[in-house]
Structure formats: C-alpha cells, structure tokens
Amino acid sequence: MDYEEREQIEGWEMTPFECLDLAYGGVLREKYVQAGSSTACIISLNASSGVLRSANLGDSGYSIIRSTSVIHRQRAQTHFFNCPKQLTKLPANAGRKFARACVDSPGEADTYETKLRDGDIVVAYTDGFSDNVFPSEMVTICSLVARAGGAEDQQVQNMADRMVEYARQCMKDKTRVSPFERDASRQGMYFRGGKPDDVTVIVGLIRETS
Template sequence: MGRAGMQERTFSSWQRYGVSFGVADGVGGWVDSGVDPSLFAQTLMYHAHRYSQLGWAGEPEIDPTQEYEERERVEGWELTPYKCLECAYHGVLRERLVDAGSSTACLISLNASSGVLRSANLGDSGFLIIRSSSVIYRQPPQTHFFNCPYQLTKFPPNMVPSTHFADQPNRAAQYETKLRDGDIIIAFTDGLSDNVFTPDIVTICSFVARSGGSEDAQAQMMANRIVEYARVCMRERKKMSPFSREALREGLYYRGGVRS
C-alpha cells in the first residue's frame, strides 16, 4: 500500500504508576479495495487501550515487607510499548469485523515513579521530546521508500499478501530515556509531520508556555494551537512544506501542504 494518511486514531490510558498513549494512521490506499482505512487503526488503538489498562508502566511494585503469599497476589505485569503493540496487532487479526487494512503506529509509556519514557514506533508516525525550547529527540520515520511507510497489515482471505507491504511488530523501533520535569512530549502522525516543520512546533510550545496557566491548560492549548497551525499549512499551496522538501530530495516536485 502507499501513503498512510487521513485516518488518524489515538488512545490514552492510565497504567499502574504511569500513563500510556499512542497514535495510529490508517493507510488510505485500501479505499480502492472497498475497505474503510480507519477501521484498522481504530481497532488497533482500542486493543492497545485495553491491554495497557491491565499492565504496569514498569516492573510491578511489590511491598518487600509483605509475606510471600501476599506479594504473589499482586495483579498485572510489566507491559512495554512494544509488547502492547504486538498484543494489539494480534487483537486486530482476531477481529471478525475488520476484514482488512493497514496502519502505522506509535505507542509511548511514561513511568510516573522513575520518569522513564519508553516507545515503540512502526512507520512514519512518531513523537518528539522538547526540553527548554529545544528538541532533544525526534523519532526517525521508517519507510520502504518515499511516501511508503512501514505498516501493520491484515489481508482479506482472497488477497495475495505478496503484492502488498506488510510489516510485523518486531520491526518497530524501540526507544527509552529518562525525562525531566517540564519536558514536552508530542506524538503525531504524518498529518502533522508532512505539514509543519519542527522549529515551528517548538515555537508554538514556547509561546504557550510563556502565557502562563496550569500545566494541564498549557498542554491542551499547545495541542490546539499545533493542530490549528497544521490545518493552515495543509491548505497552503505555494510555500515549501516538509513533505514537498522530502519530495524534492527524491527528484519529485510537490508544492504546498498535504491535505487531510
């Protein structure tokens, strides 16, 4: 399948002593086969949410003063973003209501006790970490070639898999780092990365942070402003966009934003 776009789905869930969240972007090329591209991505995020609620963001916390029998009764297990992605994908494969589809995916967990961020990313969705108005990490995209990202796929019974791209969860890139107080994590699909340059995202976040307010209010305002700006860039037909810049590197001409 070709480009993944216009079918974004998200999830967020509280884990034991942490939080997990993610984004998925259904591959629009399935429309030509009569398949709703959003259904695969939506179901993938549904199962990611379901599994993450049962897992810990890190090692299960056990009280060492308890008796052995009491410690053995601690429920749940450590669920890494990679394991969550793997479980969610197999959940989609078992879904009878999802006949076919493909999606990129990026899952992230934050351990509230240790401050550790872990991620699993497959395709050209991703995330970035902003610290003190600077990007300290940005997830590199995974692509087979220009405009064709890695993608999880489910094939209908009558389709020959060899004619389409299909990647397994074990191809996901994994990352781990320890966060600091005040770090900003932005998860995105190519609907953002194709239209908005990274320095513009940093500028928006810095401007909102200077305006004051609670952390929750600032986080929501940052998200709102970034989406609003992405929509403006999407409709721009004359200026250079991240997507058009990458196209030029491949010897292709494409001007302006990418419509969602």
C-alpha cells in the same frame, strides 16, 4: 489470567512493544476485522521512574522538547517515499490480488527509552502534522503558549490546539515550503506547498513531584 497475575508483581509493566505485539495478534485473530492497515505509535510514561518508552512503526511519531531544543525526534519508517510501514491484515484467500502488498509486523517497530526531566514536553502526532510543520515551528508554538501563562493543564491543551490549527493552515498554503515538499525534492519528485491530511496531536508536560 496471565496478565492479571503479572500485574500483581511490583515493578512489572507492559512495554509499548509488547502492547503493540499483543494488539496486532488480537486483530489477526478477530474474525470481524477482515482487512486493513495502520501505522502505530505507542508511548508509555512511568510516573515512578520518569522513564519514557516507545514503539513506533510507520510515519506517525513523537518529539521530546527540552527547554527550546528537540532532544529526540522519532524517525519515520517508510518502504519508499510516501509509503509508510504499516501493520497489515490482508483478506482471507487474498491470492495474487495482494501479491505486491507491503505487510509489516510489530517486530519492525523502532523502540526507544529515555529518562525524562521536569519541564520536558512530549508531543505525539500523525504524519499530517509532521509533513506540514517543521520541528523549530513546533518548539516556537510551545514557547509562545507557555509565555502566555495560565494553568499548566490548559497550557498543554492550548499547545495541542495551536499545533493542529497551524498544521491545517500550512497544508492549504501552496506558496510555503513544507517538510513534505523538501522530502519529495530529496527523492527527485516535484511537490509544492502543504500536504492535506488528517492531523492528530497529543501534548504532555512532564512535572516532577515530591
């Protein structure tokens, strides 16, 4: 009831952080979810104001492309290399078995807010994408698809499809230097080529209407 009442107040909207916090609390209370963990990236776009808000925990993330430049790229949150922060629910009576487990809360999420412009492209992705594709390559894919023309709703779908396909090609290539390989090298670790992982990409094109 509280939510329904607040929803009637003009101008009120749930922030991504509030959504993340409420959802995590719901999982902790849900008896059928015994244990698990997940990174989280929540983005809201206000159609009236053009404001983007986000809350991100872990190594999924998003980028905002304006013209041919990445004007914002969500940084990955990790405890150490290849160990992302994650919302976690441990089994009941976990005891000493999970004494060294990393348990993160919504309060550790990074939040961000900005006003978007007509033509901006927002790309949200899992780490299977960002570990294999460089930001400049992401921008190039968007530019090439846009030049091909067509309906804009189909263009953004094609951008997402091409990004997923390219990420899958890169993760199988052991001769190409990947973002993951570079990050490993900075930590003094050896890793060669792409990193096999699940890939999810969502693309949004911002348009201002009269």
